[in-house]
Amino acid sequence: MAINATANAVTLAVNEGDLLGGDGGDADADVILAGDAFYDPEMAARMLGFLRRAADRGAHVLVGDPGGGTCPTDG
Numbered sequence: 001m002a003i004n005a006t007a008n009a010v011t012l013a014v015n016e017g018d019l020l021g022g023d024g025g026d027a028d029a030d031v032i033l034a035g036d037a038f039y040d041p042e043m044a045a046r047m048l049g050f051l052r053r054a055a056d057r058g059a060h061v062l063v064g065d066p067g068g069g070t071c072p073t074d075g
Contacts, residue, residue: 001014013029019050020046020047020049020050021046021050029054029059030059030060031059031060031061031062032051032054032059032060032061032062033062033064034047034051034061034062034063034064034065035063035064035065036064036065037063037065037071038063038065038070038071038072039065039070040070041070044070044071048072051063
C-alpha cells in the first residue's frame with residue numbers, strides 16, 4: 001500500500017484496531033478497502049454491517065473476496 005500511495009501521491013491512514021463496531025472509519029475516510037473478509041459466517045456478518053454503515057455515511061467501499069462463501073452478491 002505504501003509503495004502504491006507514494007506512486008500516486010496520496011496519503012494513507014491505517015488503523016489496525018478492531019473497527020467493526022464503529023461507523024466504518026473516521027469521518028474523513030473516503031475509501032474503505034476490504035479483502036478476504038467473508039471467509040467465516042461470524043466475521044462476514046460483522047464485516048457486512050461495518051461496510052454498510054460506512055457506505056451509508058458516504059464512504060466508497062471496495063471489496064475483493066474471490067470465492068468467499070459468505071460474500072454477499074448484492075450491494
